[in-house]
Amino acid sequence: MSPTPRRSTILEVAHLAGASKTSVSRYFGEERGRLSPSLQAQIAQAADTLGYQPNLMARGLKGGRSKLIGMLVADIRNPFSVAITHGVEQACRQYGYSLVVCNTDNDPEQERQHLDLLGAYQVEGLVVNASGSPERQLHTFISQGTPIVLLDREVDHVEVEVVGLDNHLAIDMALEHLTEQGYQAVLYVSEAPQQSSPRQKRLSRFSHAAEQHGLNYATSLLATSDSTATLQALSDFLTTQQQHACAVLCGNGNATLTVTRLFQQLSLPLGKVGLMGIDELDWCALVPPGITTLAQPTDAIGKTAVQCLVHRIAPHTSSMPTTLCFAPTLIERGSTQR
Amino acid sequence: MSPTPRRSTILEVAHLAGASKTSVSRYFGEERGRLSPSLQAQIAQAADTLGYQPNLMARGLKGGRSKLIGMLVADIRNPFSVAITHGVEQACRQYGYSLVVCNTDNDPEQERQHLDLLGAYQVEGLVVNASGSPERQLHTFISQGTPIVLLDREVDHVEVEVVGLDNHLAIDMALEHLTEQGYQAVLYVSEAPQQSSPRQKRLSRFSHAAEQHGLNYATSLLATSDSTATLQALSDFLTTQQQHACAVLCGNGNATLTVTRLFQQLSLPLGKVGLMGIDELDWCALVPPGITTLAQPTDAIGKTAVQCLVHRIAPHTSSMPTTLCFAPTLIERGSTQR
DNA sequence: CTGAAAGCGCTTACAG
DNA sequence: CTGAAAGCGCTTACAG
Missing domain, CATH: 3.40.50.2300 (Response regulator)
Structure with missing residues (x-):
C-alpha cells in the first residue's frame, strides 16, 4: 500500500528528476523552451511516474493570477440561464480561463455569500446575473481591480457594461x-x-x-x-x-x-x-x-460578456466587443x- | 484615487488593528472565541474598513483543505442534469463546501482537461457524471486520497459508489x-x-x-x-x-x-x-x-452523492447513506x- | 541553460 | 488571551 496518499509536489518531482524546483516550475509554466531537451525529458518522466499536477492554488498565490472567472446566476433551473451559462463557459475555455458558476436561486443572501466566496477564491473577473442589489460588494471588487460585467440585469449605481437583449x-x-x-x-x-x-x-x-x-x-x-x-x-x-x-x-x-x-x-x-x-x-x-x-442569441450574449471581461483583465488579449445589446x-x- | 488596486491582506489588517497576523487569522478561522472581545472588535473594524476577505487559496495551501468539491456533468443543457446539479449544489452548501461545476458536453477530451483542472484546484471530492471512460485519471484521484462518487453512469474498473436511478x-x-x-x-x-x-x-x-x-x-x-x-x-x-x-x-x-x-x-x-x-x-x-x-428524484440523488463524498472526506461529519439506487x-x- | 533564495497570504504548533 | 516563526507549493527576479 502507498503511504498517506496525497498529491506529489514540485520538490518531489525535482528530486526524482535530479533537477531544481525552478526547472520543474519552468517545465510546467510558460518557459519550457528554456530547458534543454534532456532536462525536459527527465522532468517529464519523473512527473509522469509521480502523477504530478501543479497545484494551481499555490501558483495563484505566488503569481496573483487564479485563472478563474466567477459567474453568478440568478436561477440555474431556467433553461435560458443555462443556455447563457453554456456560452459563457465556452468563451472562458477559449480564453484560457476556468469558470466557477454559482447559482443564487434568486436569493440575495445566497448572492452575498457567493460573492464573498468568489472574492476569496481570487477570481480575476466576474459575470453577474444579479438577484438582489449587491451594490456594495460589487464596488469592492471593482475597487480591488476585479472587472465585472452585468448579464441581463442592471444593478443600480454599478456603472459597468450590461450585456443582454435589446x-x-x-x-x-x-x-x-x-x-x-x-x-x-x-x-x-x-x-x-x-x-x-x-x-x-x-x-x-x-x-x-x-x-x-x-x-x-x-x-x-x-x-x-x-x-x-x-x-x-x-x-x-x-x-x-x-x-x-x-x-x-x-x-x-x-x-x-x-x-x-x-x-x-x-x-x-x-x-x-x-x-x-x-x-x-x-x-x-x-x-x-x-x-x-x-x-x-444566448451564445453570443455569453461570449460577449466574457470578451468584455477579458478585455479588462488583459486589454491586449482581446478587443472590446462592439455590441452589448442584442436583437432577438x-x-x-x-x-x-x- | 487609490493606489494600484488589489485585495488587502491579513498583514494589513493586523497592522491597522494593532494586532498580530495570528490573531487576525484566528478571528476569521475557527478560533474566534479565543480572542478577547476588545481584540475582536478592533479586528472587525480594521477588516471592515479595508474590505478584507481571507484569501482562500492561501488558506487552502497551508491547511491543505480547499473546501471545494468538483463536479463533472456530461451535458449541462439537459434539464435532468440541471436538476441533479441543483441538488448537489444545495447539499454542498449545507456541508460547508463550494461546488465547481464543469460541463464536458459529452466530450472525452474536455472531460480529461476538466479533471486535470479540478485536480489542480485541489478539490477534496469529486462527483462524476462521466462522458467517456476516464479510468486512469479517476484512479489518480483515488490514489491521492480524493474520494469520488459516480452519478448515474458507471465507469469500468472504477469501484466506487454509483448514485442514480434503479x-x-x-x-x-x-x-x-x-x-x-x-x-x-x-x-x-x-x-x-x-x-x-x-x-x-x-x-x-x-x-x-x-x-x-x-x-x-x-x-x-x-x-x-x-x-x-x-x-x-x-x-x-x-x-x-x-x-x-x-x-x-x-x-x-x-x-x-x-x-x-x-x-x-x-x-x-x-x-x-x-x-x-x-x-x-x-x-x-x-x-x-x-x-x-x-x-x-433528482434532489435526493444529488444530495446522496454529496453525502457519500462527505462521509469519505470526514467520516464523522455524516453517515454513509443507505440508499444509492432510487425508485422513480x-x-x-x-x-x-x- | 540552470539553480538558490525570497516571498505570495495564510495556518498552526509552540511558547509565554 | 496573544504572538513570533516556520512552512504550505509554487514563481520569479537574480546570478552564474
Missing part, C-alpha cells in the same frame, strides 16, 4: 408581429419586475408601444407560486375585449409556461386567441400548433395565426 | 403500467447506449421484461442529429403491429422530445398510440393530453390512456 426592440418586434397578424388587443404577462431591469423595460415599453400601435392592452403580473390572479386577469381581458382579436404576450419563458397552462385550463384555442413569448424553449414547437417566440429572432408558429 | 425497476414499472393500460406491443427508443451504463441497463432490461410480460416489442436507437431512422422504425413498428394496441417507451428526456416530435409529424393520436418517457420535463403536462412519465415516481397522464 428589450425595447424585442417588445417592438412582438407588437409589430401581433399587429400584422391582425390582433387588436394584447395582454402582457410578466413576472414581478422588482429588481429586474429587463422586466421593467419590457413592461414600460409594452404600454408605450401598444399605445402607439393603437392597440387595446392591459398588463398582468405573475404571482410567485399561484396563477389564479393571472387566470382571472386573462379571462377578464378576454371578456372585456371580446369583440376584438385578442393575444397574450409573455415577458419571458416562465410566463410562457404559466400562460400556456392557463390556455389549456380555459380550453382557449391557440391562434384564435394569440400567444407569443419572449425566450425560445424546447417545447414551444411541441404544443400544437406551436408557440411563436422571440429567441435570444422571431420564430413564427401557429399560435399567432388567426 | 434502472431495472424503472423499466419494470413502465411495462407494468403500459400492460395495465392495455397496450400489447411496445417500441423502446433510446439514445445510443455506448458509454452509458443506465442506457445499457434499461435497454437490456426492456427486452427481458417485455418478453416476460408477453408483449410484442422492438427497440430503436436514436441517431445523434437525425431522427429519420427512428421515424422509419416507428412507422414500421406501427404497421407490423397494427392489429395490436401499440405504445412507445422513451429511455430518457431527449428520446421523449424526439419521439413527441415524430408523433406530431405522423399525426399519431397520443393515447391511442401510447407514449411514455423516463424523466419528467416541464412540458410533458403541456402537450395534450399530457405525456406519462417516470420522474427521477409514475406520473400518469393522457398519453397512456387508450
